[in-house]
Amino acid sequence: MSSVPVNISNDIRKRIFIGLMAISVLLLGCVFVLAWWVVSRRGILVNKIVLTAITAAAIFFLILLGIGVFALVWSLWRTKTIGPLQNIMSTATNLLFPIALNVGKWIGLDEERIKNSFIQVSNQLVKTRVYGHQIKRVLILAPHCLQWKLCPHKITIDIANCRACGRCPVADLQKLAGEYQTELLVVTGGTFARKVIKDKRPEAIVAIACERDLTSGIQDIEGLPVIGIINERPEGPCSNTRVNLKKVEEAIKYFQQGGLH
Numbered sequence: 057m058s059s060v061p062v063n064i065s066n067d068i069r070k071r072i073f074i075g076l077m078a079i080s081v082l083l084l085g086c087v088f089v090l091a092w093w094v095v096s097r098r099g100i101l102v103n104k105i106v107l108t109a110i111t112a113a114a115i116f117f118l119i120l121l122g123i124g125v126f127a128l129v130w131s132l133w134r135t136k137t138i139g140p141l142q143n144i145m146s147t148a149t150n151l152l153f154p155i156a157l158n159v160g161k162w163i164g165l166d167e168e169r170i171k172n173s174f175i176q177v178s179n180q181l182v183k184t185r186v187y188g189h190q191i192k193r194v195l196i197l198a199p200h201c202l203q204w205k206l207c208p209h210k211i212t213i214d215i216a217n218c219r220a221c222g223r224c225p226v227a228d229l230q231k232l233a234g235e236y237q238t239e240l241l242v243v244t245g246g247t248f249a250r251k252v253i254k255d256k257r258p259e260a261i262v263a264i265a266c267e268r269d270l271t272s273g274i275q276d277i278e279g280l281p282v283i284g285i286i287n288e289r290p291e292g293p294c295s296n297t298r299v300n301l302k303k304v305e306e307a308i309k310y311f312q313q314g315g316l317h
């Protein structure tokens with residue numbers, strides 16, 4: 057087991073999603089007990105063997121989810137990875153995400169805030185997982201909305217078309233990618249991003265996007281370590297967005313140095 061550096065402000069954000077996951081497991085438990093009560097007490101005709109099998113499967117499923125959430129809390133709290141439980145933690149996180157999101161919205165939490173919390177949790181899990189392992193082939197995926205909206209150059213076709221005029225963060229990102237010998241690609245959406253990942257076969261990804269695209273992207277790309285960086289939107293969504301270059305650099309360095317910087 058290994059230890060990763062702690063970020064206190066991110067810890068506070070993570071608690072939102074962890075709390076919602078715990079509530080989701082409890083909710084699923086209640087739904088199951090209610091369904092079981094209705095079926096067994098109201099005389100609904102269900103074969104006893106079938107009912108026992110469904111009950112056993114549901115209990116097993118709930119226990120697995122509970123273990124996943126408990127392991128996640130422990131891993132985040134101690135900032136240590138639990139190798140054998142890594143898959144259970146990821147599965148519990150992805151399965152409970154839609155329920156946690158709806159529970160959060162139902163109790164009045166902002167959707168973007170919940171997704172932000174999910175991204176912090178996911179980033180921490182990835183960091184604990186790769187800690188101590190140096191990953192060289194890192195791909196930086198940036199959204200098209202980072203490009204200055206009046207720029208005439210087709211950088212999604214070839215990033216080398218950027219003239220580095222400095223009007224948008226693309227030039228700085230390109231410089232950063234060169235410094236760390238990583239590849240930078242600007243993508244127009246999830247389908248393009250998935251295709252690029254399939255073609256390039258990176259070992260790790262630093263993905264820049266809004267909360268919505270990052271949450272769906274992280275869930276899509278299971279198995280590959282992804283650190284998500286939320287973009288800044290001073291002019292509203294999808295137009296002339298910005299990114300904190302320091303965070304991008306930290307994420308690249310984390311992968312390349314195995315968190316040992």
Ligand code: SF4
Pocket residue numbers: 203204207208209211217218219220221222223224225226227
């Ligand atoms: S930095 Fe590159 S992509 Fe951005 S506006 Fe200038 S030429 Fe276009």
